[in-house]
Amino acid sequence: MNGARVVLGRDVRTFFTNFYGVGFRTIVVVLETVIFAFILSAAVRPGAVGNLTYLQFFALGSIVVSIFWASYNIGRDVYWDRENGFINYLMSLPISRSEILAGRSLGGSLRAILTALPLYVLAAILVPTTALNILESLAVLFAFALGLCGLGIIAALSVRDETRARLLNTFISLALIRSSTALYPIVAMPVWLQIGAKLKPVTYASYSIRLVTVYSPQAIFPGLDISIVLIFATIAGMLGSWLFSKTIEGGPAD
Amino acid sequence: MSAVSDLSLKVSDGEVFGLLGPNGAGKTTSLMILCTILRPTSGTIRVDTFDIRREPEKVRSRLGIAFQEPVLDSRLTVERNLAFHADACRLPKDKKKQRIKEVLTYLDMWDSRKQKAGKLSGGMKKKVEDAKIFMQEPPIAIFDEPTAYLDVPSRHKVWKRIELLKDQGSTIILATNMMDEADRLSNRLAILSRGKLAAEGTPASLKDALPRGDVIEIEIAGDSESAVEHLRKINDVKQIIHLNPPSKLRLYVSQAETQLPVIMQILVKEGVRVESVVVKEPSLDDVFLHFTGETL
Numbered sequence: 196m197n198g199a200r201v202v203l204g205r206d207v208r209t210f211f212t213n214f215y216g217v218g219f220r221t222i223v224v225v226l227e228t229v230i231f232a233f234i235l236s237a238a239v240r241p242g243a244v245g246n247l248t249y250l251q252f253f254a255l256g257s258i259v260v261s262i263f264w265a266s267y268n269i270g271r272d273v274y275w276d277r278e279n280g281f282i283n284y285l286m287s288l289p290i291s292r293s294e295i296l297a298g299r300s301l302g303g304s305l306r307a308i309l310t311a312l313p314l315y316v317l318a319a320i321l322v323p324t325t326a327l328n329i330l331e332s333l334a335v336l337f338a339f340a341l342g343l344c345g346l347g348i349i350a351a352l353s354v355r356d357e358t359r360a361r362l363l364n365t366f367i368s369l370a371l372i373r374s375s376t377a378l379y380p381i382v383a384m385p386v387w388l389q390i391g392a393k394l395k396p397v398t399y400a401s402y403s404i405r406l407v408t409v410y411s412p413q414a415i416f417p418g419l420d421i422s423i424v425l426i427f428a429t430i431a432g433m434l435g436s437w438l439f440s441k442t443i444e445g446g447p448a449d
Numbered sequence: 450m451s452a453v454s455d456l457s458l459k460v461s462d463g464e465v466f467g468l469l470g471p472n473g474a475g476k477t478t479s480l481m482i483l484c485t486i487l488r489p490t491s492g493t494i495r496v497d498t499f500d501i502r503r504e505p506e507k508v509r510s511r512l513g514i515a516f517q518e519p520v521l522d523s524r525l526t527v528e529r530n531l532a533f534h535a536d537a538c539r540l541p542k543d544k545k546k547q548r549i550k551e552v553l554t555y556l557d558m559w560d561s562r563k564q565k566a567g568k569l570s571g572g573m574k575k576k577v578e579d580a581k582i583f584m585q586e587p588p589i590a591i592f593d594e595p596t597a598y599l600d601v602p603s604r605h606k607v608w609k610r611i612e613l614l615k616d617q618g619s620t621i622i623l624a625t626n627m628m629d630e631a632d633r634l635s636n637r638l639a640i641l642s643r644g645k646l647a648a649e650g651t652p653a654s655l656k657d658a659l660p661r662g663d664v665i666e667i668e669i670a671g672d673s674e675s676a677v678e679h680l681r682k683i684n685d686v687k688q689i690i691h692l693n694p695p696s697k698l699r700l701y702v703s704q705a706e707t708q709l710p711v712i713m714q715i716l717v718k719e720g721v722r723v724e725s726v727v728v729k730e731p732s733l734d735d736v737f738l739h740f741t742g743e744t745l
Contacts, residue, residue: 283520
Protein backbone atom coordinates (compact mmCIF):
# COMPACT_ATOMS: atom_id res chain seq x y z
CA MET A 196 0.00 0.00 0.00
CA ASN A 197 3.06 2.29 -0.03
CA GLY A 198 2.23 3.28 -3.60
CA ALA A 199 -1.38 4.25 -2.80
CA ARG A 200 -0.16 6.27 0.19
CA VAL A 201 2.38 8.13 -1.96
CA VAL A 202 -0.18 8.89 -4.70
CA LEU A 203 -2.75 9.95 -2.09
CA GLY A 204 -0.14 12.17 -0.39
CA ARG A 205 0.49 13.98 -3.67
CA ASP A 206 -3.23 14.62 -4.19
CA VAL A 207 -3.60 16.04 -0.70
CA ARG A 208 -0.49 18.21 -1.11
CA THR A 209 -1.62 19.61 -4.45
CA PHE A 210 -5.03 20.30 -2.90
CA PHE A 211 -3.38 22.61 -0.38
CA THR A 212 -1.35 24.35 -3.09
CA ASN A 213 -4.72 25.60 -4.32
CA PHE A 214 -5.71 26.70 -0.83
CA TYR A 215 -7.00 30.12 -1.89
CA GLY A 216 -9.06 28.64 -4.72
CA VAL A 217 -10.66 26.15 -2.35
CA GLY A 218 -11.21 28.82 0.29
CA PHE A 219 -12.83 31.13 -2.25
CA ARG A 220 -15.19 28.39 -3.45
CA THR A 221 -16.17 27.63 0.14
CA ILE A 222 -16.95 31.29 0.78
CA VAL A 223 -19.11 31.38 -2.36
CA VAL A 224 -21.07 28.31 -1.24
CA VAL A 225 -21.54 29.73 2.25
CA LEU A 226 -22.72 33.08 0.84
CA GLU A 227 -24.99 31.30 -1.63
CA THR A 228 -26.51 29.32 1.21
CA VAL A 229 -26.96 32.33 3.45
CA ILE A 230 -28.26 34.73 0.79
CA PHE A 231 -29.95 32.59 -1.89
CA ALA A 232 -31.46 29.96 0.39
CA PHE A 233 -32.38 32.48 3.06
CA ILE A 234 -34.31 34.61 0.57
CA LEU A 235 -35.87 31.63 -1.18
CA SER A 236 -36.91 29.96 2.08
CA ALA A 237 -39.62 32.61 2.39
CA ALA A 238 -41.10 31.37 -0.91
CA VAL A 239 -41.00 27.66 -0.07
CA ARG A 240 -44.16 26.55 1.70
CA PRO A 241 -43.73 24.87 5.10
CA GLY A 242 -43.60 21.07 4.86
CA ALA A 243 -42.23 21.09 1.29
CA VAL A 244 -38.86 19.90 2.57
CA GLY A 245 -40.02 17.68 5.44
CA ASN A 246 -39.30 18.95 8.90
CA LEU A 247 -36.52 21.23 7.69
CA THR A 248 -36.59 24.83 6.61
CA TYR A 249 -35.42 25.47 3.05
CA LEU A 250 -32.31 27.14 4.47
CA GLN A 251 -31.42 23.93 6.37
CA PHE A 252 -32.36 21.81 3.34
CA PHE A 253 -30.15 23.89 1.06
CA ALA A 254 -27.20 24.00 3.47
CA LEU A 255 -27.07 20.19 3.66
CA GLY A 256 -27.64 19.83 -0.08
CA SER A 257 -24.76 22.24 -0.71
CA ILE A 258 -22.44 19.86 1.12
CA VAL A 259 -23.43 17.07 -1.28
CA VAL A 260 -22.89 19.37 -4.29
CA SER A 261 -19.47 20.44 -2.97
CA ILE A 262 -18.50 16.83 -2.39
CA PHE A 263 -19.71 16.05 -5.89
CA TRP A 264 -17.49 18.58 -7.64
CA ALA A 265 -14.47 18.18 -5.38
CA SER A 266 -14.29 14.43 -5.95
CA TYR A 267 -15.42 14.52 -9.58
CA ASN A 268 -12.58 16.98 -10.23
CA ILE A 269 -9.99 14.32 -9.51
CA GLY A 270 -10.83 13.37 -13.08
CA ARG A 271 -9.48 16.76 -14.19
CA ASP A 272 -6.18 15.92 -12.49
CA VAL A 273 -6.13 12.50 -14.15
CA TYR A 274 -6.80 14.24 -17.49
CA TRP A 275 -3.88 16.61 -16.96
CA ASP A 276 -1.63 13.82 -15.75
CA ARG A 277 -2.37 11.99 -18.97
CA GLU A 278 -1.82 15.10 -21.10
CA ASN A 279 1.57 15.99 -19.60
CA GLY A 280 2.91 12.47 -19.29
CA PHE A 281 2.66 12.23 -15.51
CA ILE A 282 0.65 9.02 -15.81
CA ASN A 283 3.48 7.46 -17.80
CA TYR A 284 5.83 8.56 -15.05
CA LEU A 285 3.60 7.01 -12.38
CA MET A 286 3.47 3.82 -14.40
CA SER A 287 7.27 3.65 -14.56
CA LEU A 288 7.51 3.73 -10.75
CA PRO A 289 7.53 0.62 -8.56
CA ILE A 290 3.83 1.13 -7.83
CA SER A 291 1.11 -1.21 -9.03
CA ARG A 292 -1.69 0.08 -11.29
CA SER A 293 -4.27 -0.74 -8.64
CA GLU A 294 -2.28 1.28 -6.08
CA ILE A 295 -2.30 4.26 -8.46
CA LEU A 296 -6.07 3.98 -8.86
CA ALA A 297 -6.68 3.44 -5.15
CA GLY A 298 -4.44 6.40 -4.31
CA ARG A 299 -6.24 8.67 -6.76
CA SER A 300 -9.69 7.64 -5.56
CA LEU A 301 -8.81 7.95 -1.88
CA GLY A 302 -7.00 11.22 -2.55
CA GLY A 303 -9.98 12.62 -4.42
CA SER A 304 -12.37 11.55 -1.66
CA LEU A 305 -10.16 13.00 1.05
CA ARG A 306 -9.95 16.27 -0.90
CA ALA A 307 -13.74 16.28 -1.12
CA ILE A 308 -14.13 15.77 2.61
CA LEU A 309 -11.60 18.54 3.31
CA THR A 310 -13.61 20.82 1.01
CA ALA A 311 -16.85 19.97 2.83
CA LEU A 312 -15.54 20.41 6.38
CA PRO A 313 -16.06 24.22 6.53
CA LEU A 314 -19.60 23.71 5.22
CA TYR A 315 -20.30 21.40 8.15
CA VAL A 316 -19.55 24.32 10.44
CA LEU A 317 -22.35 26.25 8.75
CA ALA A 318 -24.60 23.18 8.83
CA ALA A 319 -23.91 22.74 12.56
CA ILE A 320 -25.07 26.31 13.11
CA LEU A 321 -28.21 25.86 11.03
CA VAL A 322 -29.41 22.36 11.93
CA PRO A 323 -29.59 20.40 15.20
CA THR A 324 -26.77 17.85 15.01
CA THR A 325 -24.17 16.00 17.07
CA ALA A 326 -20.55 15.01 16.48
CA LEU A 327 -21.72 11.43 15.90
CA ASN A 328 -24.26 12.58 13.31
CA ILE A 329 -21.55 14.50 11.49
CA LEU A 330 -19.17 11.53 11.58
CA GLU A 331 -21.87 9.24 10.15
CA SER A 332 -22.64 11.81 7.52
CA LEU A 333 -18.94 12.09 6.59
CA ALA A 334 -18.70 8.30 6.28
CA VAL A 335 -21.62 8.23 3.81
CA LEU A 336 -20.13 11.15 1.89
CA PHE A 337 -16.72 9.46 1.75
CA ALA A 338 -18.29 6.38 0.11
CA PHE A 339 -20.23 8.64 -2.25
CA ALA A 340 -17.03 10.54 -3.07
CA LEU A 341 -15.23 7.30 -3.93
CA GLY A 342 -17.91 6.57 -6.53
CA LEU A 343 -17.70 10.11 -7.86
CA CYS A 344 -13.93 9.80 -8.23
CA GLY A 345 -14.62 6.73 -10.38
CA LEU A 346 -17.09 8.82 -12.40
CA GLY A 347 -14.55 11.65 -12.72
CA ILE A 348 -11.89 9.21 -13.93
CA ILE A 349 -14.33 7.72 -16.46
CA ALA A 350 -15.10 11.23 -17.76
CA ALA A 351 -11.41 12.21 -17.86
CA LEU A 352 -10.42 9.13 -19.83
CA SER A 353 -13.37 9.37 -22.21
CA VAL A 354 -12.71 12.86 -23.51
CA ARG A 355 -9.77 13.93 -25.63
CA ASP A 356 -9.83 17.70 -25.34
CA GLU A 357 -10.66 20.43 -22.89
CA THR A 358 -13.68 21.82 -24.75
CA ARG A 359 -15.38 18.45 -24.69
CA ALA A 360 -14.46 18.04 -21.05
CA ARG A 361 -16.15 21.36 -20.25
CA LEU A 362 -19.26 20.39 -22.22
CA LEU A 363 -19.38 17.07 -20.42
CA ASN A 364 -19.09 18.81 -17.04
CA THR A 365 -21.98 21.14 -17.93
CA PHE A 366 -24.06 18.15 -19.00
CA ILE A 367 -23.23 16.27 -15.81
CA SER A 368 -24.10 19.31 -13.71
CA LEU A 369 -27.47 19.51 -15.44
CA ALA A 370 -28.19 15.80 -15.51
CA LEU A 371 -26.96 14.77 -12.10
CA ILE A 372 -27.12 17.82 -9.84
CA ARG A 373 -29.59 20.39 -11.13
CA SER A 374 -32.27 17.76 -11.68
CA SER A 375 -31.67 16.02 -8.35
CA THR A 376 -33.00 16.88 -4.91
CA ALA A 377 -29.65 18.26 -3.74
CA LEU A 378 -30.85 21.85 -3.96
CA TYR A 379 -34.57 21.68 -4.83
CA PRO A 380 -37.42 19.95 -2.99
CA ILE A 381 -38.87 17.05 -4.94
CA VAL A 382 -42.46 18.22 -4.33
CA ALA A 383 -41.72 21.39 -6.30
CA MET A 384 -40.74 19.36 -9.38
CA PRO A 385 -43.07 18.27 -12.19
CA VAL A 386 -43.82 14.53 -12.17
CA TRP A 387 -41.45 13.71 -15.07
CA LEU A 388 -38.60 15.47 -13.28
CA GLN A 389 -39.46 13.69 -10.04
CA ILE A 390 -39.02 10.37 -11.86
CA GLY A 391 -35.69 11.59 -13.22
CA ALA A 392 -34.59 12.83 -9.81
CA LYS A 393 -35.27 9.40 -8.31
CA LEU A 394 -32.79 7.89 -10.75
CA LYS A 395 -29.93 10.12 -9.60
CA PRO A 396 -27.38 8.92 -7.03
CA VAL A 397 -27.08 12.56 -5.90
CA THR A 398 -30.72 12.42 -4.77
CA TYR A 399 -30.05 9.41 -2.53
CA ALA A 400 -26.86 10.94 -1.19
CA SER A 401 -28.81 14.11 -0.38
CA TYR A 402 -31.61 12.12 1.36
CA SER A 403 -29.02 10.16 3.35
CA ILE A 404 -27.05 13.22 4.39
CA ARG A 405 -30.13 15.13 5.53
CA LEU A 406 -31.43 12.19 7.52
CA VAL A 407 -28.08 11.28 9.04
CA THR A 408 -26.83 14.79 9.83
CA VAL A 409 -29.94 16.18 11.45
CA TYR A 410 -30.30 14.95 15.02
CA SER A 411 -33.73 13.69 15.90
CA PRO A 412 -34.74 11.31 18.71
CA GLN A 413 -37.10 9.54 16.27
CA ALA A 414 -34.52 9.34 13.51
CA ILE A 415 -34.94 6.55 10.97
CA PHE A 416 -31.74 5.12 9.53
CA PRO A 417 -31.87 5.68 5.75
CA GLY A 418 -30.67 2.16 4.95
CA LEU A 419 -32.12 2.02 1.43
CA ASP A 420 -30.74 5.42 0.43
CA ILE A 421 -27.29 4.59 1.80
CA SER A 422 -27.38 1.20 0.05
CA ILE A 423 -28.09 2.93 -3.27
CA VAL A 424 -25.19 5.31 -2.62
CA LEU A 425 -22.92 2.33 -1.90
CA ILE A 426 -24.08 0.47 -5.01
CA PHE A 427 -23.40 3.59 -7.08
CA ALA A 428 -19.95 3.93 -5.50
CA THR A 429 -19.12 0.29 -6.23
CA ILE A 430 -20.30 0.37 -9.85
CA ALA A 431 -18.67 3.74 -10.64
CA GLY A 432 -15.46 2.68 -8.90
CA MET A 433 -15.32 -0.59 -10.82
CA LEU A 434 -16.08 1.11 -14.14
CA GLY A 435 -13.43 3.74 -13.45
CA SER A 436 -10.94 1.04 -12.56
CA TRP A 437 -11.75 -0.97 -15.69
CA LEU A 438 -11.47 2.05 -17.96
CA PHE A 439 -8.27 3.17 -16.26
CA SER A 440 -6.70 -0.23 -16.87
CA LYS A 441 -7.98 -0.37 -20.42
CA THR A 442 -6.93 3.14 -21.42
CA ILE A 443 -3.83 3.71 -19.39
CA GLU A 444 -2.28 0.41 -18.55
CA GLY A 445 0.09 -0.22 -21.39
CA GLY A 446 -1.80 0.11 -24.61
CA PRO A 447 -0.13 -1.76 -27.43
CA ALA A 448 3.12 -0.23 -28.59
CA ASP A 449 2.04 0.93 -32.01
CA MET B 450 2.07 0.28 -38.34
CA SER B 451 4.66 -0.77 -35.74
CA ALA B 452 6.82 1.75 -33.89
CA VAL B 453 9.45 -0.91 -33.23
CA SER B 454 9.88 -4.34 -34.79
CA ASP B 455 12.45 -7.15 -34.92
CA LEU B 456 14.53 -5.48 -32.25
CA SER B 457 16.81 -7.84 -30.39
CA LEU B 458 19.27 -6.33 -27.91
CA LYS B 459 21.21 -7.49 -24.89
CA VAL B 460 22.54 -5.01 -22.35
CA SER B 461 25.12 -6.36 -19.92
CA ASP B 462 25.41 -5.56 -16.24
CA GLY B 463 27.32 -2.39 -15.47
CA GLU B 464 27.68 -1.08 -19.02
CA VAL B 465 26.51 2.16 -20.57
CA PHE B 466 24.42 1.20 -23.56
CA GLY B 467 23.65 3.97 -26.02
CA LEU B 468 20.52 3.98 -28.11
CA LEU B 469 20.91 6.20 -31.14
CA GLY B 470 18.53 7.05 -33.89
CA PRO B 471 16.81 9.92 -35.65
CA ASN B 472 13.53 11.28 -34.29
CA GLY B 473 10.80 8.69 -34.63
CA ALA B 474 13.26 5.81 -34.87
CA GLY B 475 11.62 4.06 -31.93
CA LYS B 476 14.05 4.87 -29.12
CA THR B 477 11.46 6.29 -26.71
CA THR B 478 8.93 3.58 -27.57
CA SER B 479 11.56 0.92 -26.80
CA LEU B 480 12.28 2.55 -23.44
CA MET B 481 8.56 2.85 -22.64
CA ILE B 482 8.15 -0.86 -23.30
CA LEU B 483 11.17 -1.66 -21.14
CA CYS B 484 9.67 0.40 -18.29
CA THR B 485 6.35 -1.48 -18.68
CA ILE B 486 4.50 1.71 -19.63
CA LEU B 487 3.63 0.30 -23.04
CA ARG B 488 2.75 -3.29 -23.69
CA PRO B 489 4.56 -4.96 -26.59
CA THR B 490 2.32 -6.71 -29.11
CA SER B 491 4.82 -9.57 -29.39
CA GLY B 492 8.26 -10.64 -28.30
CA THR B 493 9.99 -11.19 -24.99
CA ILE B 494 11.79 -8.69 -22.80
CA ARG B 495 13.62 -9.63 -19.64
CA VAL B 496 15.16 -7.41 -17.02
CA ASP B 497 17.52 -9.61 -15.04
CA THR B 498 15.40 -12.76 -14.86
CA PHE B 499 12.06 -10.96 -14.77
CA ASP B 500 9.73 -10.97 -17.75
CA ILE B 501 8.20 -7.52 -18.24
CA ARG B 502 4.74 -8.96 -18.92
CA ARG B 503 4.62 -11.45 -16.07
CA GLU B 504 6.49 -9.54 -13.37
CA PRO B 505 6.19 -5.86 -14.26
CA GLU B 506 6.43 -4.69 -10.66
CA LYS B 507 9.70 -6.52 -10.09
CA VAL B 508 11.00 -5.00 -13.33
CA ARG B 509 9.98 -1.51 -12.23
CA SER B 510 11.61 -1.95 -8.85
CA ARG B 511 14.96 -2.49 -10.64
CA LEU B 512 14.86 0.58 -12.85
CA GLY B 513 14.37 4.30 -13.01
CA ILE B 514 13.81 6.48 -16.05
CA ALA B 515 14.50 10.16 -16.68
CA PHE B 516 12.09 11.08 -19.45
CA GLN B 517 12.96 13.12 -22.51
CA GLU B 518 10.34 15.74 -21.61
CA PRO B 519 10.65 16.44 -17.88
CA VAL B 520 7.67 15.04 -15.98
CA LEU B 521 7.21 17.13 -12.87
CA ASP B 522 4.16 18.18 -10.92
CA SER B 523 4.15 21.89 -11.69
CA ARG B 524 2.20 22.67 -8.49
CA LEU B 525 4.80 21.15 -6.21
CA THR B 526 8.25 22.47 -5.36
CA VAL B 527 11.44 20.98 -6.73
CA GLU B 528 12.13 19.37 -3.35
CA ARG B 529 8.60 17.92 -3.12
CA ASN B 530 8.85 16.47 -6.62
CA LEU B 531 12.06 14.70 -5.66
CA ALA B 532 10.59 13.58 -2.33
CA PHE B 533 7.61 12.11 -4.20
CA HIS B 534 9.98 10.13 -6.42
CA ALA B 535 12.03 8.99 -3.44
CA ASP B 536 8.92 7.86 -1.54
CA ALA B 537 7.55 6.00 -4.54
CA CYS B 538 10.92 4.22 -4.88
CA ARG B 539 10.91 3.45 -1.13
CA LEU B 540 14.11 5.32 -0.38
CA PRO B 541 14.66 5.33 3.41
CA LYS B 542 13.84 8.67 5.04
CA ASP B 543 17.40 9.53 6.11
CA LYS B 544 18.84 8.67 2.69
CA LYS B 545 16.07 10.63 0.99
CA LYS B 546 16.91 13.93 2.67
CA GLN B 547 20.63 13.49 2.31
CA ARG B 548 20.47 12.52 -1.36
CA ILE B 549 18.04 15.26 -2.34
CA LYS B 550 20.39 17.83 -0.82
CA GLU B 551 23.49 16.27 -2.33
CA VAL B 552 22.07 15.93 -5.85
CA LEU B 553 20.46 19.37 -5.93
CA THR B 554 23.67 20.96 -4.67
CA TYR B 555 25.68 19.09 -7.32
CA LEU B 556 23.35 20.34 -10.06
CA ASP B 557 23.38 23.93 -8.68
CA MET B 558 19.68 23.65 -7.89
CA TRP B 559 19.73 23.72 -4.07
CA ASP B 560 18.76 27.40 -3.94
CA SER B 561 15.78 26.65 -6.19
CA ARG B 562 14.51 23.76 -4.08
CA LYS B 563 11.51 25.72 -2.79
CA GLN B 564 10.49 26.93 -6.25
CA LYS B 565 7.41 25.43 -7.83
CA ALA B 566 8.40 23.14 -10.70
CA GLY B 567 6.03 24.99 -13.02
CA LYS B 568 8.10 28.18 -12.62
CA LEU B 569 11.40 26.61 -13.67
CA SER B 570 13.11 27.11 -17.02
CA GLY B 571 13.34 24.20 -19.47
CA GLY B 572 16.95 23.49 -18.49
CA MET B 573 16.19 23.54 -14.78
CA LYS B 574 13.26 21.16 -15.26
CA LYS B 575 15.55 18.82 -17.16
CA LYS B 576 18.07 18.90 -14.33
CA VAL B 577 15.34 17.98 -11.82
CA GLU B 578 14.24 15.16 -14.12
CA ASP B 579 17.81 13.80 -14.20
CA ALA B 580 18.15 14.43 -10.46
CA LYS B 581 15.37 11.93 -9.77
CA ILE B 582 17.52 9.11 -11.14
CA PHE B 583 20.78 10.38 -9.64
CA MET B 584 19.02 10.38 -6.27
CA GLN B 585 17.34 6.99 -6.78
CA GLU B 586 20.55 5.23 -7.88
CA PRO B 587 18.59 2.34 -9.43
CA PRO B 588 20.33 -0.84 -10.61
CA ILE B 589 19.20 0.07 -14.14
CA ALA B 590 19.15 3.78 -14.92
CA ILE B 591 17.51 4.90 -18.13
CA PHE B 592 18.11 8.36 -19.54
CA ASP B 593 16.16 9.63 -22.53
CA GLU B 594 18.07 12.61 -23.94
CA PRO B 595 19.52 13.52 -20.52
CA THR B 596 21.19 16.74 -21.62
CA ALA B 597 18.53 18.20 -23.89
CA TYR B 598 17.90 21.89 -23.02
CA LEU B 599 21.05 22.02 -20.85
CA ASP B 600 23.87 24.55 -21.12
CA VAL B 601 27.42 23.29 -21.64
CA PRO B 602 28.57 23.27 -17.98
CA SER B 603 25.37 21.52 -16.86
CA ARG B 604 25.74 19.00 -19.66
CA HIS B 605 29.23 18.09 -18.44
CA LYS B 606 27.96 17.78 -14.87
CA VAL B 607 25.21 15.41 -15.96
CA TRP B 608 27.69 13.33 -17.97
CA LYS B 609 30.02 13.10 -14.98
CA ARG B 610 27.14 12.03 -12.78
CA ILE B 611 26.06 9.35 -15.24
CA GLU B 612 29.65 8.07 -15.22
CA LEU B 613 29.56 8.06 -11.41
CA LEU B 614 26.32 6.04 -11.45
CA LYS B 615 28.02 3.55 -13.72
CA ASP B 616 31.06 3.38 -11.42
CA GLN B 617 28.70 2.67 -8.53
CA GLY B 618 27.43 -0.38 -10.39
CA SER B 619 24.32 0.81 -12.19
CA THR B 620 23.64 -0.30 -15.73
CA ILE B 621 22.90 2.72 -17.88
CA ILE B 622 20.69 2.88 -20.94
CA LEU B 623 21.11 6.13 -22.74
CA ALA B 624 18.88 7.25 -25.59
CA THR B 625 20.37 10.22 -27.35
CA ASN B 626 20.64 12.13 -30.58
CA MET B 627 23.90 13.71 -29.55
CA MET B 628 26.82 11.82 -31.01
CA ASP B 629 29.41 13.39 -28.72
CA GLU B 630 27.33 12.28 -25.73
CA ALA B 631 27.03 8.73 -27.03
CA ASP B 632 30.73 8.65 -27.95
CA ARG B 633 31.81 9.87 -24.53
CA LEU B 634 29.53 7.74 -22.37
CA SER B 635 28.65 4.52 -24.18
CA ASN B 636 30.54 1.26 -23.93
CA ARG B 637 28.31 -0.15 -26.63
CA LEU B 638 25.56 1.32 -28.71
CA ALA B 639 22.74 0.41 -31.02
CA ILE B 640 21.48 2.51 -33.88
CA LEU B 641 17.77 2.36 -34.59
CA SER B 642 16.24 3.43 -37.84
CA ARG B 643 12.51 3.31 -38.64
CA GLY B 644 11.86 1.01 -35.69
CA LYS B 645 14.51 -1.53 -36.59
CA LEU B 646 18.04 -2.21 -35.44
CA ALA B 647 20.40 -0.69 -38.02
CA ALA B 648 23.70 -1.42 -36.26
CA GLU B 649 25.10 -2.48 -32.91
CA GLY B 650 28.59 -2.49 -31.41
CA THR B 651 31.17 -0.44 -29.58
CA PRO B 652 31.67 3.13 -30.85
CA ALA B 653 35.08 2.10 -32.18
CA SER B 654 33.80 -1.00 -33.99
CA LEU B 655 30.99 0.97 -35.58
CA LYS B 656 33.44 3.61 -36.80
CA ASP B 657 35.57 0.80 -38.19
CA ALA B 658 32.55 -0.54 -40.05
CA LEU B 659 32.40 2.64 -42.09
CA PRO B 660 33.88 2.54 -45.58
CA ARG B 661 37.62 2.83 -44.85
CA GLY B 662 39.12 6.23 -45.32
CA ASP B 663 38.56 9.88 -44.65
CA VAL B 664 35.76 12.38 -44.71
CA ILE B 665 35.86 15.54 -46.79
CA GLU B 666 33.32 18.29 -46.26
CA ILE B 667 32.93 20.69 -49.14
CA GLU B 668 30.71 23.76 -49.25
CA ILE B 669 29.62 24.72 -52.72
CA ALA B 670 28.53 28.21 -53.81
CA GLY B 671 25.29 27.83 -55.72
CA ASP B 672 23.76 24.60 -57.06
CA SER B 673 25.28 21.60 -55.33
CA GLU B 674 23.38 19.05 -57.44
CA SER B 675 25.58 19.51 -60.52
CA ALA B 676 28.63 19.26 -58.27
CA VAL B 677 27.30 15.97 -56.91
CA GLU B 678 26.84 14.67 -60.45
CA HIS B 679 30.48 15.39 -61.29
CA LEU B 680 31.76 14.01 -57.98
CA ARG B 681 29.89 10.73 -58.44
CA LYS B 682 32.06 10.09 -61.49
CA ILE B 683 35.16 9.82 -59.30
CA ASN B 684 35.69 6.17 -58.48
CA ASP B 685 37.19 6.72 -55.06
CA VAL B 686 34.24 8.78 -53.76
CA LYS B 687 32.29 6.06 -51.97
CA GLN B 688 29.39 8.05 -50.62
CA ILE B 689 28.08 11.61 -50.81
CA ILE B 690 25.70 13.03 -48.22
CA HIS B 691 23.94 16.40 -48.26
CA LEU B 692 24.34 18.29 -45.02
CA ASN B 693 22.41 21.25 -43.80
CA PRO B 694 22.51 23.64 -45.69
CA PRO B 695 22.28 21.37 -48.76
CA SER B 696 25.12 23.27 -50.40
CA LYS B 697 27.37 21.49 -47.91
CA LEU B 698 28.44 17.98 -48.96
CA ARG B 699 30.12 15.19 -47.04
CA LEU B 700 32.25 12.87 -49.13
CA TYR B 701 33.67 9.54 -48.02
CA VAL B 702 36.96 8.73 -49.73
CA SER B 703 39.70 6.16 -49.15
CA GLN B 704 42.46 8.76 -48.75
CA ALA B 705 41.82 12.48 -48.59
CA GLU B 706 45.46 13.30 -49.29
CA THR B 707 45.37 11.82 -52.79
CA GLN B 708 41.73 12.39 -53.62
CA LEU B 709 41.35 16.03 -52.61
CA PRO B 710 43.48 17.38 -55.53
CA VAL B 711 41.47 15.19 -57.97
CA ILE B 712 38.17 16.42 -56.54
CA MET B 713 39.23 20.07 -56.64
CA GLN B 714 40.54 19.72 -60.17
CA ILE B 715 37.22 18.33 -61.42
CA LEU B 716 35.13 20.92 -59.61
CA VAL B 717 37.25 23.82 -60.94
CA LYS B 718 37.15 22.34 -64.44
CA GLU B 719 33.36 22.10 -64.31
CA GLY B 720 33.07 25.69 -63.06
CA VAL B 721 31.83 24.79 -59.59
CA ARG B 722 32.80 27.43 -57.02
CA VAL B 723 34.01 25.96 -53.75
CA GLU B 724 33.46 28.03 -50.58
CA SER B 725 35.30 25.82 -48.12
CA VAL B 726 36.94 22.42 -47.72
CA VAL B 727 37.52 20.51 -44.48
CA VAL B 728 39.16 17.09 -44.09
CA LYS B 729 37.98 15.05 -41.08
CA GLU B 730 38.38 11.76 -39.31
CA PRO B 731 35.13 9.71 -39.32
CA SER B 732 33.06 10.36 -36.19
CA LEU B 733 29.93 8.83 -34.69
CA ASP B 734 28.01 11.36 -36.77
CA ASP B 735 29.26 9.51 -39.82
CA VAL B 736 28.35 6.16 -38.31
CA PHE B 737 24.85 7.48 -37.65
CA LEU B 738 24.47 8.86 -41.18
CA HIS B 739 25.90 5.74 -42.74
CA PHE B 740 23.60 3.32 -40.94
CA THR B 741 20.41 5.35 -40.90
CA GLY B 742 20.69 6.86 -44.37
CA GLU B 743 19.73 10.20 -42.82
CA THR B 744 21.15 13.59 -43.72
CA LEU B 745 22.34 16.15 -41.25
